[in-house]
Structure formats: C-alpha cells, structure tokens
Amino acid sequence: MAGLSRATVAPVGDNLFLKAVAAISTVSGWVSAAMIVAAVAITCQMIFVRFVLNDSTIWQTEAVIYLVIAATLLGLAYVQRLRGHVNVDLVPLALPSKLRMALYLVVLVAGIGMVSVLFWYGYEFWHFAWERGWRSDTVWGVKLWIPYLSLPVGLGLLWLQLVADLVAVLLGIDQPFGLEER
Numbered sequence: 001m002a003g004l005s006r007a008t009v010a011p012v013g014d015n016l017f018l019k020a021v022a023a024i025s026t027v028s029g030w031v032s033a034a035m036i037v038a039a040v041a042i043t044c045q046m047i048f049v050r051f052v053l054n055d056s057t058i059w060q061t062e063a064v065i066y067l068v069i070a071a072t073l074l075g076l077a078y079v080q081r082l083r084g085h086v087n088v089d090l091v092p093l094a095l096p097s098k099l100r101m102a103l104y105l106v107v108l109v110a111g112i113g114m115v116s117v118l119f120w121y122g123y124e125f126w127h128f129a130w131e132r133g134w135r136s137d138t139v140w141g142v143k144l145w146i147p148y149l150s151l152p153v154g155l156g157l158l159w160l161q162l163v164a165d166l167v168a169v170l171l172g173i174d175q176p177f178g179l180e181e182r
Helices: 016-052 060-074 076-081 090-094 097-132 150-170
Strands: none
Touching: 016 060, 016 076, 016 150, 060 076, 060 150, 076 150, 090 097, 097 150
C-alpha cells in the first residue's frame, strides 16, 4: 500500500505565500542542520579537552543540550515541508476522495490548533525567562531566554508550514495527505 503514497516535498505551485513559507521552512532546516553540526563539533572538542588534555569542561555539555533541542524545534517546519513526520496512511488510502478531504481538514485544523496552544505557552515561557532574567544554575550561567527562544520560533514556523499545507490543499495545489486522486 505504501507504493500509492507520494512522499515528496510539499508542492507550492505559483502561489507567492506558499513559496515564501517554503523558503522560510528550508532556511529553518538549514539552521537546524548547522546546529547539529555545531553540537557534534562541540562534543568532539569536549572529548578532546576531557580525555586528551585531562582538563575540565564548563559550558560544552549544556551548549550541546540546548543546540540539539533547538535544532529539533527549528527543524519541525522543514520536516513538515518534506513530509518527513510519521504518517499512517492506511485510513486515508481506504477513503474515497471527499471523505479523505474531510479527514484531512479535521486532522490539519486540529494540528494547527494544538501547535497554536504549544506556541502560546512556549512564548509565555520564553517571555518569563527574558523578563525575569533567568539564568541556568550552572557555572556557565547562560541567560535562559536564549535557548528558550527556540520554543516560540520553532513552533511558530511549524504553525506557518501547517497553514501553508492547508492553503495548498484548499487551492488545489496539493492533494490531502499527499495522496493521488482515486
């Protein structure tokens, strides 16, 4: 059955909004990848410092944790654009096109609603950290608003990509669930 699905990049057609969102999602994917590369490089440097130079590390572990979490959040929109999130297409494949569209709308609107709630609380959490000057309880003492910023930014980008997916289907540029018409 998986041979019937079309796992490709979400089409944008000639729509300026969809092209802009696709570009933003792609940039966020590249930033996410750069964060992963930076985390790997910092990990290698930390291993060298600890086991070759026999010295202590101060900031590396915390930086790697923040980078990997931020990379995950900032990469959400790019993965959505590539249709890389987990997808179970058994039910949509079995449905006729009108019911498939109805299911798609319900699922996408619910997803947009859920991401909206997460965005709001992520923003609120970031704002508290920024407003109150929170710092980590480590020797490095990083200002926590910096890593927490990835919550509203990453979720906002995912929300934008989900809205673009909805617009693409409503305008007939894409098919529900990326599946061909039957």
